Amino acid sequence: MSPVAGKSYPPVESTIEREHVRAFARAIGADPEAGVPPTYAAVYALFATAVQLYGDPAAAVDFAHLLHSEQEFTWSRHPEVGEQVVAEGRVEEDVDRRNLRFLTYGTDVLSSGEPLCSSRMVNVIRG
Amino acid sequence: MTTELEPFVWQVTRDQIRAYAEASGDRNPIHLDDEAARAAGLPGVIAHGMLGMAQLANFVVAYAGDHRRLRRLRCRFSGMVLPGDTITFTGSVVSEEDGLVRLELNAENQKGERVLTKAHAELKAG
Numbered sequence: 001m002s003p004v005a006g007k008s009y010p011p012v013e014s015t016i017e018r019e020h021v022r023a024f025a026r027a028i029g030a031d032p033e034a035g036v037p038p039t040y041a042a043v044y045a046l047f048a049t050a051v052q053l054y055g056d057p058a059a060a061v062d063f064a065h066l067l068h069s070e071q072e073f074t075w076s077r078h079p080e081v082g083e084q085v086v087a088e089g090r091v092e093e094d095v096d097r098r099n100l101r102f103l104t105y106g107t108d109v110l111s112s113g114e115p116l117c118s119s120r121m122v123n124v125i126r127g
Numbered sequence: 128m129t130t131e132l133e134p135f136v137w138q139v140t141r142d143q144i145r146a147y148a149e150a151s152g153d154r155n156p157i158h159l160d161d162e163a164a165r166a167a168g169l170p171g172v173i174a175h176g177m178l179g180m181a182q183l184a185n186f187v188v189a190y191a192g193d194h195r196r197l198r199r200l201r202c203r204f205s206g207m208v209l210p211g212d213t214i215t216f217t218g219s220v221v222s223e224e225d226g227l228v229r230l231e232l233n234a235e236n237q238k239g240e241r242v243l244t245k246a247h248a249e250l251k252a253g
Contacts (some may be wrong), residue, residue: 028181039131072201
């Protein structure tokens with residue numbers, strides 16, 4: 001059994017900030033005035049909580065050999081600028097196959113207690 | 128009947144990869160520093176998978192007309208995306224039922240290599 005499969009991390013609260021959303025939209029080539037781009041979920045869902053996993057000594061993630069292999073986002077709805085959201089991450093799977101470590105990380109994002117977005121990320125780490 | 132989406136072409140540049148690193152907060156050196164990327168066994172800096180997925184979302188949102196229709200987006204990052212690459216996104220509507228429109232999507236580089244596989248989106252029916 002792997003050390004961190006099933007482990008969850010404390011909720012992280014963040015605010016969807018207008019200037020940050022605009023900068024993100026410009027960086028990806030989206031309209032900065034069209035609201036929150038869907039993959040801004042990389043910020044409020046994914047990285048908000050993935051840093052907890054990557055910084056966890058028990059998880060021992062070799063960041064230099066880590067590749068993002070798969071990603072799925074599911075939205076109940078999309079956040080609006082100014083909204084406060086809470087993201088909570090957990091390790092869904094941590095397995096070794098053919099000298100590769102497959103680390104699946106799920107994040108659920110709530111707003112005012114209601115589901116907003118969920119993320120499922122698969123990282124592959126070369127041994 | 129299958130509806131094809133209007134293809135979308137993405138020219139990948141170092142400047143955009145740097146801008147994405149800043150805007151997203153993902154400053155992994157494999158996206159910013161050729162030497163660090165080579166030390167990790169890569170040919171040089173590569174684009175963030177999430178920058179490619181952002182282009183996939185732009186492509187789908189252009190079809191949907193409003194990002195708020197997007198219910199699900201998924202892909203596997205099957206190939207490296209490098210500065211200078213030209214990525215062409217294609218897709219089609221494969222079903223429309225229970226108020227959801229399902230799209231199957233693809234992304235290939237200028238050599239015809241798929242850089243995204245298992246790419247799907249679901250939209251709320253418009």
